Amino acid sequence: MKLCGHSVSPFVERVLIALEMKGTPxxxxxxxxxxxxxxEEHFSxxxxxxxxxxxxxxxxxxxxxxxxxxYLDSVAGGASLVPTDPFDAAKASRxxxxxxxxxxxxxxxxxxxxxxxxxxxxxxxxxxxxxLPEALKYLDACIEGETYAVGDGWTxxxxxxMSHLYWFERLMPQFGAADxxxxxxxxxxxxxxxxxxxxxxxxxxxxxxxxxxxxNKK
Ligand SMILES: N[C@@H](CCC(=O)N[C@@H](CS)C(=O)NCC(=O)O)C(=O)O
Numbered sequence: 001m002k003l004c005g006h007s008v009s010p011f012v013e014r015v016l017i018a019l020e021m022k023g024t025p026x027x028x029x030x031x032x033x034x035x036x037x038x039x040e041e042h043f044s045x046x047x048x049x050x051x052x053x054x055x056x057x058x059x060x061x062x063x064x065x066x067x068x069x070x071y072l073d074s075v076a077g078g079a080s081l082v083p084t085d086p087f088d089a090a091k092a093s094r095x096x097x098x099x100x101x102x103x104x105x106x107x108x109x110x111x112x113x114x115x116x117x118x119x120x121x122x123x124x125x126x127x128x129x130x131x132l133p134e135a136l137k138y139l140d141a142c143i144e145g146e147t148y149a150v151g152d153g154w155t156x157x158x159x160x161x162m163s164h165l166y167w168f169e170r171l172m173p174q175f176g177a178a179d180x181x182x183x184x185x186x187x188x189x190x191x192x193x194x195x196x197x198x199x200x201x202x203x204x205x206x207x208x209x210x211x212x213x214x215x216n217k218k
Contacts, residue, residue, distance in 0.1 A: 003028040005051030007209035010163040011065035018159040022078035092157035106131035140183035
């Protein structure tokens with residue numbers, strides 16, 4: 001199977017981190033977008049022309065990082081990232097939704113500025129002073145442990161948090177708001193997560209991918 005995209009995207013990294021956590025990193029081959037980014041072929045696999053998408057060996061494809069993680073969790077073998085306890089599974093799912101809805105939208109203006117797009121001063125100020133603190137407060141309330149976000153082992157929630165917070169670390173210092181100390185559970189979790197081999201490997205992949213992305217833009 002091919003995972004089409006690049007580690008510059010937290011949504012691609014989510015899938016790669018999840019596979020590392022499962023102990024099945026070779027279940028996919030990370031590949032350039034089939035047919036080229038925003039090509040007709042790309043749109044045939046992802047109607048919005050985004051990354052990632054998964055290309056199965058039989059030609060079928062699947063978009064949306066969380067759906068890809070759930071599919072791979074079922075077919076790739078290794079440890080399951082879905083908690084067996086239904087309530088824990090729902091709590092892990094809630095973390096992903098908080099990240100993908102509230103947090104992603106909140107950090108959007110900063111991401112646009114960093115990638116050469118535009119955001120007004122008002123949008124950046126609102127993100128920094130209201131939307132991001134709200135999202136982080138919500139995320140903080142959902143985190144249960146220092147090593148694992150939910151339960152007593154890796155879940156797909158950990159993969160989502162690590163991949164998103166990489167970009168928090170990268171983006172927020174230039175906006176003077178990189179401090180997580182107002183969110184004690186999240187802050188303790190993040191301190192531990194950053195030391196993990198899985199996050200270190202993800203950070204190295206993403207750093208290389210980001211450097212290449214901006215080099216190619218020159
Ligand atoms: N909800 C999607 C988000 C995917 C997404 O936003 N990918 C970005 C990269 S981080 C992208 O491809 N952007 C290019 C574009 O929108 O043109 C997922 O979870 O896979």
